[in-house]
Amino acid sequence: MQFEIIAQDKKTKARIFKFKTKSGTIKTPFFMPVATKATGKFYDSNDMKKIKVKAIIANALLLSLEPSAAVIKSLGGIHRFMNFKGIIFTDSGGFQMYSEHLFLGVNENGIRFRNPFTGQRILCTPEKDMQIQLDIGSDVAMCLDDMPLYPAKKERLIQSVKRTIAWAIRCKRYHDKHNNINQLLFGIVQGGTDNSLRKICAKKLSTLKFPGYAIGGLAIGEPENLMWQATKVTLKHIPEKTPKYLMGLGKPYQLLKAISLGIDIFDSRYPTKTARHNQVFTFSDSTLKLQRKIYKDDKNPIDKTCNCPVCQNYSRAYLHHLIKIKEPNVKRLLSLHNLYFYQCLMEKAQESIEENKFHKLLEESKQWN
RNA sequence: GCGGUAGUGGUGUAAUGGUUAGCACGGAGGCCUGUGGAGCCUCAGAAGCGGGUUCGAUUCCCGCCUACCGCC
Numbered sequence: 001m002q003f004e005i006i007a008q009d010k011k012t013k014a015r016i017f018k019f020k021t022k023s024g025t026i027k028t029p030f031f032m033p034v035a036t037k038a039t040g041k042f043y044d045s046n047d048m049k050k051i052k053v054k055a056i057i058a059n060a061l062l063l064s065l066e067p068s069a070a071v072i073k074s075l076g077g078i079h080r081f082m083n084f085k086g087i088i089f090t091d092s093g094g095f096q097m098y099s100e101h102l103f104l105g106v107n108e109n110g111i112r113f114r115n116p117f118t119g120q121r122i123l124c125t126p127e128k129d130m131q132i133q134l135d136i137g138s139d140v141a142m143c144l145d146d147m148p149l150y151p152a153k154k155e156r157l158i159q160s161v162k163r164t165i166a167w168a169i170r171c172k173r174y175h176d177k178h179n180n181i182n183q184l185l186f187g188i189v190q191g192g193t194d195n196s197l198r199k200i201c202a203k204k205l206s207t208l209k210f211p212g213y214a215i216g217g218l219a220i221g222e223p224e225n226l227m228w229q230a231t232k233v234t235l236k237h238i239p240e241k242t243p244k245y246l247m248g249l250g251k252p253y254q255l256l257k258a259i260s261l262g263i264d265i266f267d268s269r270y271p272t273k274t275a276r277h278n279q280v281f282t283f284s285d286s287t288l289k290l291q292r293k294i295y296k297d298d299k300n301p302i303d304k305t306c307n308c309p310v311c312q313n314y315s316r317a318y319l320h321h322l323i324k325i326k327e328p329n330v331k332r333l334l335s336l337h338n339l340y341f342y343q344c345l346m347e348k349a350q351e352s353i354e355e356n357k358f359h360k361l362l363e364e365s366k367q368w369n
Numbered sequence: 370g371c372g373g374u375a376g377u378g379g380u381g382u383a384a385u386g387g388u389u390a391g392c393a394c395g396g397a398g399g400c401c402u403g404u405g406g407a408g409c410c411u412c413a414g415a416a417g418c419g420g421g422u423u424c425g426a427u428u429c430c431c432g433c434c435u436a437c438c439g440c441c
Contacts, residue, residue, distance in 0.1 A: 032403095034403075034404055035404095036403095036404055037404090040404095041404065041406090057403070059403085059404085062404095089403090091403050092403090094403080095403045096403095098403090099404095099405075101405060102405095116405090142403080145403095147403085188403085214403080216403065217403095218402090218403095219402040219403090220402075220403095221402095245403090246403095247402095247403040248402050248403045249402060249403090250402045251402070254402080266403095267402095267403060268402050268403080268404095269401085269402070269403085269404040270401070270402045271402095272404075273401055273402080273404070273408095274400095274401065274402095276401095276406085276407070276408085277400090277401070277407095277408075277409095279401090289398095292396090292397085293395095293396070293397090326407075328407070331407075
């Protein structure tokens with residue numbers, strides 16, 4: 001069996017999958033740091049090893065622009081290219097409709113982008129996108145989806161769901177035919193915060209029998225209660241015993257809440273983005289903003305319960321100092337700490353599911369908000 | 370001692386005889402969600418002291434004080 005549920009929390013829908021890919025097996029729930037262009041921002045594959053990162057997500061569209069899928073393929077695939085031995089997902093490029101810098105337009109054939117390196121216009125079709133992801137050689141590919149901005153009118157949401165379904169069919173057909181590397185393909189459910197559209201999209205994609213499903217188009221500015229509602233509705237209409245990936249989430253307490261609803265996989269730029277703005281997460285003291293004066297002579301590590309390479313070596317005072325002198329390296333250090341925190345958070349989640357105490361962890365996390 | 374120049378938030382500065390004296394850094398608080406950033410938002414905080422001119426002075430004038438420069 002490709003994916004096997006090995007533990008199920010009794011009070012919530014939290015569970016643990018054994019998630020098998022061509023690059024190894026990982027236990028859910030897990031969090032993937034974003035490595036869009038085959039690197040972390042301010043940290044590299046070697047750093048990832050030190051902070052327990054077992055899976056990351058890169059971006060097929062952006063890598064196809066620079067250095068190109070052909071180059072990555074000729075160098076032995078993305079794992080060798082960036083020297084990361086864990087599991088690599090590739091995002092399709094649908095989300096780049098959000099990028100005014102790249103996005104030109106969308107129609108039934110695909111999404112039009114401008115290549116910022118050459119100025120050339122390109123059309124990203126479901127078939128091309130699948131071939132890029134196969135060439136890159138990721139472990140899990142994502143379908144090309146049509147993601148509306150928030151807020152979107154109902155007509156736009158309907159159009160997005162129709163296209164996302166049509167493209168998912170095309171992605172699946174192409175991928176089934178050309179996948180000779182044992183890559184997995186996940187479908188992505190759209191529908192904004194509209195319950196009926198979420199339901200339609202989820203049910204239709206379920207008939208395509210993807211090995212896993214993602215929920216897309218959330219955490220993009222909609223009220224949080226609507227986000228949870230859309231998540232629940234979507235989950236209700238996709239097969240329960242498949243891995244679920246909530247794309248883009250999020251904040252620590254949000255991850256746990258999502259797990260309690262039955263989500264297994266996450267990715268987000270949130271921990272690194274906030275790290276670059278000097279905010280760090282802790283289990284012992286809630287979040288800290290290290291640029292604050294109160295840390296000027298604070299001898300403690302960021303989190304005294306943390307075993308990350310940053311907390312093992314540096315005080316808050318030292319990190320505060322690096323921030324004050326605008327030393328770029330501090331962005332790396334804080335990113336490493338926050339990513340380690342997220343990995344620990346997932347470990348805690350797994351342990352508490354195994355011990356049937358997940359609801360307690362979830363309760364605790366409300367204080368972190 | 371004489372002459373010159375300058376005194377504006379914590380710091381560096383701007384404009385101005387007439388509502389809330391602008392900006393930057395620093396300070397406090399908030400934001401960041403399938404990565405265009407080292408970003409964005411909000412708030413607090415100032416006219417050296419005394420006198421004069423004026424309806425009204427941070428602005429013009431005088432004295433004092435302080436700082437810097439030059440000269441004996």
